[in-house]
Amino acid sequence: MSGTVSGDREQMESVDCDTSRQEDSVQERLLDFTAFCLTAAHGLAREPASYGPMRLVDAMFRALELFKEVGVEHPGLEHALEVVRRSRWQATEDPDGFAKALDQAIHRLVDLTLRS
Amino acid sequence: MDVLEAIRTRRSTRAFRAEPLSDDVIRAVEDAVLHSPSGSNAQDFHAILVRDQQQIRRIRRFAPGLAGTPAALVVMCSNRVEARRRGGRDGEAALRLINTGIATAYILLATHGLGVGNCPVRSFHRGAVKRLLGLPPEVDPELLIALGYPAAPPRSKKSKPVTEVVSYERYGQR
Numbered sequence: 001m002s003g004t005v006s007g008d009r010e011q012m013e014s015v016d017c018d019t020s021r022q023e024d025s026v027q028e029r030l031l032d033f034t035a036f037c038l039t040a041a042h043g044l045a046r047e048p049a050s051y052g053p054m055r056l057v058d059a060m061f062r063a064l065e066l067f068k069e070v071g072v073e074h075p076g077l078e079h080a081l082e083v084v085r086r087s088r089w090q091a092t093e094d095p096d097g098f099a100k101a102l103d104q105a106i107h108r109l110v111d112l113t114l115r116s
Numbered sequence: 117m118d119v120l121e122a123i124r125t126r127r128s129t130r131a132f133r134a135e136p137l138s139d140d141v142i143r144a145v146e147d148a149v150l151h152s153p154s155g156s157n158a159q160d161f162h163a164i165l166v167r168d169q170q171q172i173r174r175i176r177r178f179a180p181g182l183a184g185t186p187a188a189l190v191v192m193c194s195n196r197v198e199a200r201r202r203g204g205r206d207g208e209a210a211l212r213l214i215n216t217g218i219a220t221a222y223i224l225l226a227t228h229g230l231g232v233g234n235c236p237v238r239s240f241h242r243g244a245v246k247r248l249l250g251l252p253p254e255v256d257p258e259l260l261i262a263l264g265y266p267a268a269p270p271r272s273k274k275s276k277p278v279t280e281v282v283s284y285e286r287y288g289q290r
Contacts, residue, residue: 032177039241040180047239055180089271
């Protein structure tokens with residue numbers, strides 16, 4: 001449960017599969033994002049510790065999508081974050097594995113930083 | 117689908133096709149709620165089936181644990197006053213939540229048996245959902261159940277060894 005209630009907590013592979021997004025105004029998405037952050041922060045005080053990294057990463061992906069929608073992108077980010085996107089399901093089931101994926105993404109960001 | 121098969125094969129679904137649920141599924145949800153057992157037959161739960169996408173969108177906004185865009189949500193609520201009246205103090209403190217959980221399990225299995233993906237969710241802001249649904253003061257939202265036809269096969273689930281979760285005759289005895 002989330003989380004989800006079942007034993008197979010929060011295993012989705014992608015962060016979201018909302019096909020209605022294109023129809024949403026950016027303002028509505030901004031409300032979605034703000035509410036997500038506030039509600040997640042409120043809930044995390046009572047939820048399993050492993051939900052913290054997961055929610056933070058979800059918030060990051062949501063923020064990046066918002067940036068993208070208003071035309072702000074970085075060409076190297078998709079490669080850097082691909083490993084996190086792929087490992088997202090590990091956040092609650094295998095926190096150490098998820099931490100490794102985060103570490104790998106961070107080093108890819110260091111590569112980007114050193115190249116810039 | 118055989119009940120045991122449904123129990124063995126159900127997994128949480130977090131990506132849904134944009135396809136409305138059939139009438140059979142709606143009736144299955146109603147049957148699951150109506151025929152679910154409850155302590156003292158209190159039936160101190162209430163299920164709100166939400167199919168309006170605008171309303172689902174509003175609820176999603178305050179439900180970080182809800183993934184994807186389901187065709188419907190079932191908001192499982194418990195009624196504290198009814199639980200106290202029918203089940204006493206234990207009814208209000210604990211049984212109403214157990215009853216709601218049993219009804220939820222019935223819904224999960226009944227809908228899975230019809231090929232519908234589902235996922236129970238507890239990560240949501242209860243006060244926000246209560247206001248969005250116009251719940252009376254004595255009725256609280258306890259769980260959301262996302263329902264929809266799966267867009268992708270769900271991940272497999274790791275179960276604990278049976279020895280950790282089942283004993284015979286005495287705790288820890290196989």
